[in-house]
Amino acid sequence: MxxxxxxxxxxxxxxxxxxxxxxxxxxxxxxxxxxxxxxxxxxxxxxxxxxxxxxxxxxxxxxxxxxxxxxxxxxxxxxxxxxxxxxxxxxxxxxxxxxxxxxxxxxxxxxxxxxxxxxFPERDMGVRVAHQLVSPNLLDYIELSCEYTIAELTVPRCLDGRTLRDLDTRAKYGCSIVAINKKEGVIIAPTATDSVEEKDVMVIIGTNDQIDHFEKAVIR
Known part of the structure; x- marks a missing residue:
C-alpha cells in the first residue's frame, strides 16, 4: 500500500x-x-x-x-x-x-x-496550557469543534475502584469516558463494569461545560 x-x-x-x-x-x-x-x-x-x-x-x-x-x-x-x-x-x-x-x-x-x-498553534497551545494550569488533574485538552472537547483526566484517589456504572458520567454530566489508560494498557470503549484506579487516565469527550461540571463535582 x-x-x-x-x-x-x-x-x-x-x-x-x-x-x-x-x-x-x-x-x-x-x-x-x-x-x-x-x-x-x-x-x-x-x-x-x-x-x-x-x-x-x-x-x-x-x-x-x-x-x-x-x-x-x-x-x-x-x-x-x-x-x-x-x-x-x-x-x-x-x-x-x-x-x-x-x-x-x-x-x-x-x-x-x-x-x-x-x-492556530499559538492560540491553541495557550488554551491548552491555561486549562492545564487551572485543572491539576487535566493532562491534555483538545478542542474538537466549537462545542466538543476531548480531555485526559488523571483519576484521583477518591475515585479509586469505582466502576463506570458508579460514575454514570453520561446520565449525570452528559460527557462520556471513551478510553481508560492503565499501567497494563489502554481500554478502548470501556464497559459499565470496567473500573478506574488512582493515577489511571480517563479520556473523556463532551462539551466544555459538561467536562468542567464533571471535574468540579467529582474530581476536585
Missing part, C-alpha cells in the same frame, strides 16, 4: 517540528522553504527538501504538489506569502490544504479562500 505523501511549506520551528513528526509516523515528507539554511538543516531529516519560492506559480506546479495527499502551509511570519501560496495550491487542485494562521483575521482570510483545515 502506497504511503501518504505530505509537503510542508515553511521550515521554521512549527513547520520543521511538524515535518519531523510526520516522518516519525512513517510518512513521506517534502520540505520547502525559500531560504537555504532551514532546507539544509532538514536535508537529513526529510524524504525530500527544496529551496523554492512558494508564491511563484511555475515553481509550485513544477514541484508536483498536486500529487501529494496533503500540503501544509506553515509559513511563519509573512501573511501575504501564506495567502498567495494557499491560493496557488487550491488553484492547482491540491487534495487537502492545511494552513497555519498567525491571527484570527488571517484565519478568516484562509477560510474564505477554501483552506481545508486552519491551525
Amino acid at each position: 502506497k504511503r501518504s505523501q505530505y509537503a510542508v511549506i515553511g521550515l521554521g520551528r512549527f513547520g520543521s517540528s511538524l515535518a519531523k513528526e510526520l516522518i516519525k509516523l512513517g510518512y513521506e515528507v517534502m520540505g520547502i522553504d525559500k531560504h537555504e539554511e532551514p532546507v539544509e538543516a532538514m536535508s537529513e531529516e526529510l524524504t525530500h527538501v527544496v529551496v523554492a519560492d512558494s508564491t511563484d506559480e511555475d515553481v509550485i506546479r513544477s514541484l508536483g504538489l498536486r500529487n501529494f495527499d496533503c500540503v501544509i502551509v506553515a509559513i511563519g511570519d509573512d501573511i501575504q506569502s501564506s495567502i498567495l501560496t494557499t491560493i496557488l495550491l487550491k488553484d492547482i487542485g491540491v487534495k487537502m490544504v492545511v494552513a497555519k494562521a498567525l491571527s484570527e483575521l488571517h484565519g478568516k482570510v484562509l477560510n474564505k479562500i477554501g483552506v481545508d483545515r486552519i491551525i
